[in-house]
Amino acid sequence: MRTEKPLTRSSQDYLEAILNLSEREQNVRITDLANHLQVTKPSATGMVKAMSRQGLLQHDKYGPIQLTEEGAKQAHLVRQRHRALKDFLVHLLGVPHKTAEKEACLMEHSISMDTSERLYLFLQENLTK
Amino acid sequence: MRTEKPLTRSSQDYLEAILNLSEREQNVRITDLANHLQVTKPSATGMVKAMSRQGLLQHDKYGPIQLTEEGAKQAHLVRQRHRALKDFLVHLLGVPHKTAEKEACLMEHSISMDTSERLYLFLQENLTK
């Protein structure tokens, strides 16, 4: 079930979206996911299917979507990177929220967890102003 | 000739590589480009062909590659983003050079020029330590 294949940018986006949605809804549905990510339902269906095969999530036909333990772990890491980046953009660079959200979404796939942690520490030291 | 189509990540990478190579060599050749970007020659040929159609560069069969005015302009913008990001990673976050180079290469496609300029200013203010 487990795959050693590195996560694609899109997979990471899907993982993060499922994590965020699952904290607000009992069941994450394909339509929710598609709307959230601004893709069509067939696209979401296809990606969910692929990610299910990779052991990142559990999804029965027509049923709700649930992250596996591994999927949830990876989702949390993506979100961690996202938050550090967004905080930096908003609070240190003064980027408007919407722009920062969008750019953090793109950047989160581009940095290592090491860099993310360094950024987090940097923010700790510099957000005391 | 001019295209309004947004530049793909890959196109941006190719533009930046051509710019950097053209500053070191009289002629940029497919093989140079392919080696630099760690892709095969047919891949580079194909991308160069596509980008030529988009008016980003000039390339005659078997001949050297040259950026058009528009291509060069875009390449400089990519590089600007790259440098701001790399400087930030290295000098403020203490990321090792190789890692910073790699991550800047990925991040440069994810931020706007506005954010890049904000980052540049932030670096100016904070690199005086």
Next chain:
DNA sequence: TTCTGATGTTAGTCAATCCTAACATATTGT
């Protein structure tokens, strides 16, 4: 129960970008 509307799935297609294998052209050395 049946019908309607909402939700979800399947199949086919496209774009982008990479690869390999085979071939074409240019360059260099003898």
Next chain:
DNA sequence: ACAATATGTTAGGATTGACTAACATCAGAA
């Protein structure tokens, strides 16, 4: 000039992830 080598191109294919159109299933209302 010819042969060998280097460089570059073409054709075909794979992966990823998006789209549309058609179809299937589910849930709720009548």
